[in-house]
Amino acid sequence: MKKCKILYFLFISLSCLSQTGKLNGKLILKDPENYKKVSENTFIILKDGKRIDSVKVDDKLAFNFEKLSTDTLKIFVSPEGFPVNRYYIISLKENEIKNFEIPYSSVCPFSKNTGNICPVCKKNDKVLPIVYGFTMKIKYRDKNGNPINKYGKVISKEEDEKITSKSGGCVVSDCQPNWFCELDQIDF
Numbered sequence: 001m002k003k004c005k006i007l008y009f010l011f012i013s014l015s016c017l018s019q020t021g022k023l024n025g026k027l028i029l030k031d032p033e034n035y036k037k038v039s040e041n042t043f044i045i046l047k048d049g050k051r052i053d054s055v056k057v058d059d060k061l062a063f064n065f066e067k068l069s070t071d072t073l074k075i076f077v078s079p080e081g082f083p084v085n086r087y088y089i090i091s092l093k094e095n096e097i098k099n100f101e102i103p104y105s106s107v108c109p110f111s112k113n114t115g116n117i118c119p120v121c122k123k124n125d126k127v128l129p130i131v132y133g134f135t136m137k138i139k140y141r142d143k144n145g146n147p148i149n150k151y152g153k154v155i156s157k158e159e160d161e162k163i164t165s166k167s168g169g170c171v172v173s174d175c176q177p178n179w180f181c182e183l184d185q186i187d188f
């Protein structure tokens with residue numbers, strides 16, 4: 001009877017924990033001038049239910065995890081890259097091998113000193129400032145109800161309705177973009 005119980009228990013545990021998934025990943029470094037530092041100091045942390053695992057990236061910035069359970073996995077990079085507070089969620093099926101790329105910047109990609117020239121189109125005519133915190137647009141009217149600018153000059157309806165900034169949300173950090181190019185849809 002005792003033997004039966006043990007066998008039964010073994011069977012249950014084998015069928016519950018089919019740890020057959022594999023994850024092959026690679027960091028895609030956005031600041032290649034720091035390649036050496038990143039390849040020597042960067043770890044990938046994986047949370048898989050109650051298990052926490054970590055591996056160092058190799059000299060090609062690649063990493064892999066084996067014997068993963070068919071579960072939802074959370075992946076973090078340490079040290080944390082920019083923008084901050086980023087993690088990835090991956091679901092693995094049984095026997096699945098997943099290839100996964102993580103874009104990673106070891107330094108803040110945004111600088112306050114770059115000016116408002118878009119790095120893609122090299123122009124600034126479709127560039128808007130990004131405004132953080134609580135924002136609202138104030139519209140001015142003269143006594144006849146005509147739209148005017150803040151200096152009192154009458155402006156066209158189009159100009160009055162023109163979007164002049166992009167909201168960056170209320171979370172303010174040390175590393176955030178200052179400009180938005182409408183043409184290329186990128187923050188910089």
Ligand SMILES: [Zn+2]
Nearest residue numbers: 118121181184
């Ligand atoms: Zn652009």
